[in-house]
Amino acid sequence: MEIRPIFSTILRNPVGLVLIGLQVALTLAIVVNALHIIGTRLDNMRASAGIDENNVLMISSTAFSVDDKPLDIARTDLDYLRSLPGVVNAMAVNTLPMTGSGWSTQVEAAEDPDSHDIATAIYFADETLVETLGLDLIAGRPFRAGEVTPFSMDDNLRPPVVIASAAAVLDLFPDLERPEDALGRLIWNGDENDRAASEIIGIVDGIKAPWRGFSVKIFDHVTFVPHIPTFDKSARYAIRSEAGQLDKLAGNVREQLAAQNLRRVVGEPRTFPEVRERFLRGDKSMAVMLIAVVVLLLLVNVLGIVGLVSFWVTQRTKQIGTRRALGATRGNILRYFLIENALITSVGVLLGAVLAMALSNWLASEFSVHRLPWYYLAYGAALLNALGLFATCLPALRAAGIAPAIATRSV
Amino acid sequence: MLSMQDLSKVYRTHLVETHALREFSIHVEEGEFVAVTGPSGSGKTTFMNIAGLLEEHSGGRYQLDGVEVSGLSDRERSAMRNEKLGFIFQGFNLIPDLNLFDNVDVPLRYRGFGAKERKLRIERALEQVGLGSRARHYPAELSGGQQQRVAIARALAGEPRILLADEPTGNLDSAMARAVMEILEGINAAGTTIIMVTHDPELAARARRNVHIIDGQVTDLQSSFADSALGVSAPRESAA
Ligand SMILES: Nc1ncnc2c1ncn2[C@@H]1O[C@H](COP(=O)(O)OP(=O)(O)OP(=O)(O)O)[C@@H](O)[C@H]1O
Numbered sequence A: 001m002e003i004r005p006i007f008s009t010i011l012r013n014p015v016g017l018v019l020i021g022l023q024v025a026l027t028l029a030i031v032v033n034a035l036h037i038i039g040t041r042l043d044n045m046r047a048s049a050g051i052d053e054n055n056v057l058m059i060s061s062t063a064f065s066v067d068d069k070p071l072d073i074a075r076t077d078l079d080y081l082r083s084l085p086g087v088v089n090a091m092a093v094n095t096l097p098m099t100g101s102g103w104s105t106q107v108e109a110a111e112d113p114d115s116h117d118i119a120t121a122i123y124f125a126d127e128t129l130v131e132t133l134g135l136d137l138i139a140g141r142p143f144r145a146g147e148v149t150p151f152s153m154d155d156n157l158r159p160p161v162v163i164a165s166a167a168a169v170l171d172l173f174p175d176l177e178r179p180e181d182a183l184g185r186l187i188w189n190g191d192e193n194d195r196a197a198s199e200i201i202g203i204v205d206g207i208k209a210p211w212r213g214f215s216v217k218i219f220d221h222v223t224f225v226p227h228i229p230t231f232d233k234s235a236r237y238a239i240r241s242e243a244g245q246l247d248k249l250a251g252n253v254r255e256q257l258a259a260q261n262l263r264r265v266v267g268e269p270r271t272f273p274e275v276r277e278r279f280l281r282g283d284k285s286m287a288v289m290l291i292a293v294v295v296l297l298l299l300v301n302v303l304g305i306v307g308l309v310s311f312w313v314t315q316r317t318k319q320i321g322t323r324r325a326l327g328a329t330r331g332n333i334l335r336y337f338l339i340e341n342a343l344i345t346s347v348g349v350l351l352g353a354v355l356a357m358a359l360s361n362w363l364a365s366e367f368s369v370h371r372l373p374w375y376y377l378a379y380g381a382a383l384l385n386a387l388g389l390f391a392t393c394l395p396a397l398r399a400a401g402i403a404p405a406i407a408t409r410s411v
Numbered sequence B: 001m002l003s004m005q006d007l008s009k010v011y012r013t014h015l016v017e018t019h020a021l022r023e024f025s026i027h028v029e030e031g032e033f034v035a036v037t038g039p040s041g042s043g044k045t046t047f048m049n050i051a052g053l054l055e056e057h058s059g060g061r062y063q064l065d066g067v068e069v070s071g072l073s074d075r076e077r078s079a080m081r082n083e084k085l086g087f088i089f090q091g092f093n094l095i096p097d098l099n100l101f102d103n104v105d106v107p108l109r110y111r112g113f114g115a116k117e118r119k120l121r122i123e124r125a126l127e128q129v130g131l132g133s134r135a136r137h138y139p140a141e142l143s144g145g146q147q148q149r150v151a152i153a154r155a156l157a158g159e160p161r162i163l164l165a166d167e168p169t170g171n172l173d174s175a176m177a178r179a180v181m182e183i184l185e186g187i188n189a190a191g192t193t194i195i196m197v198t199h200d201p202e203l204a205a206r207a208r209r210n211v212h213i214i215d216g217q218v219t220d221l222q223s224s225f226a227d228s229a230l231g232v233s234a235p236r237e238s239a240a
């Protein structure tokens, strides 16, 4: 109702507009992006790893000596593990989803080393991979036994065939409409003088990489290569139990495996639910930290507004008394400050929306996180407006209580 | 128009009680121009504040324009100030961040007039005090006398029944004071009741009725004085 004179008053003393406007703008920009990251993290916590999580464990074995022929040990161990009751299948692996460590490499869509590329995690696997991990193979075929070869630390990674995640092929070949259409395509790696191509023979859906970092996309980029890892003395096995047998298997498998070959140390088995729990601990603490930052920023924002409006109320005491003398009700005075704050906050929110998008674009390009969805801005703007009004209420109620006699009594 | 009977006003702090007004009675008829004089601390501002519904009285009866004021709610008192009363303050009390137009607009907005009506009234009121061409200026760009004329325009724009002025010329030199006084006399001649506190005997003498307050009580120098001898109140005033 009295927006125009309030606005011109604000413009005549733009310090408050600048202070509160900037504060609101920065708060909005940071808070909505933080909330977006929190939201993404919470989605991650719900995300499946793309394997039969409840029935897979990983166990490692380290031989005493390099001379002990790691490939032979692996083959013997796998034969033994596959023969155990309650075991569906087992294979030698380098890592599993969400373990936090593993290999990644750059792959290109064409022979030219400068062509479009993505980073992808590398999983070693043999012909049992679909069964051992419980993968969702949506197109193509698993590796054949004849395709699987040993791989030592000295070898270059140049597998003739690979199985890739749906997300990886879609990002590597943007022209694809469906991930299935990537079957038969080649992916390239290696340096300029030593290019190697691998044919995509299978597509797996939903499989996750060992890590995520800040990037969301990396988490979905996975490539399986047909190799048995033979890294010096150590080996790792993924074992899938029959449904519901995982704990029982985890309780016995270490001793059983150790008894097969005394010239090595067998590690504590890690069930996948444990792996996942440990992995998401980071997400939880990140979410908690960001929530703390958000709460702190909002609190600072509220206190800033309370402080400045209190100052204004004190500064305008005589003016408020005069307005009361001229016929303003307490409600009129309260409304004056609320409108004033709403105007300033709105300017801040507009500026903040621009800043928030800029920040989001930067995060998107720098860390390949997803863009900020518009509704985060809408909720953020509503939240800051509501908080602004709440913060204004406290000093504004004091203003509404100023006696009209102040008009004649003060100098 | 305005009638106070045995009014009292007590200020209580935790240490002392001040009886600012005691058995205070006054009756002002429609169209009167009353000059209120008295020594400092005698209760003039207290009287004006109660008359103007800026403060509540402690005891006695007060009727304003036929309405018994005691039982009114804060909202009703605000509406009465807005519609029936006009205020002129010693310190002008203009809002520094609003131009003259918007300053005069303040009470009209509380009144709820439409934009057209407000514009008409603002322009007319500023015209009336000779500042029609300065509507877009800010108070700081005006002299004290001009600022007080804006305050008068603000008080007039709502066409009040009573104009209350507490030392309106207290911050002005004598030339500016006379100019303000002339405007007030014009307003009074047009029918508006005026009650004015002043320390200036010359101005008090120009009013048709003088009321002297001493120690929170009225010493009325009857209305008849005003008609017969204008100068009578002057010696009294010099005592203050
Ligand atoms: N809010 C208050 N609390 C306590 N005492 C007050 C208050 N306001 C006024 N008084 C006291 O009431 C008495 C009358 O004060 P008032 O302001 O009405 O005098 P005045 O005639 O207007 O004086 P002046 O000519 O100096 O303006 C004084 O003793 C003053 O100290």
Ligand SMILES: [Mg+2]
Binding pocket: B044, B045, B046, B166
């Ligand atoms: Mg006084």
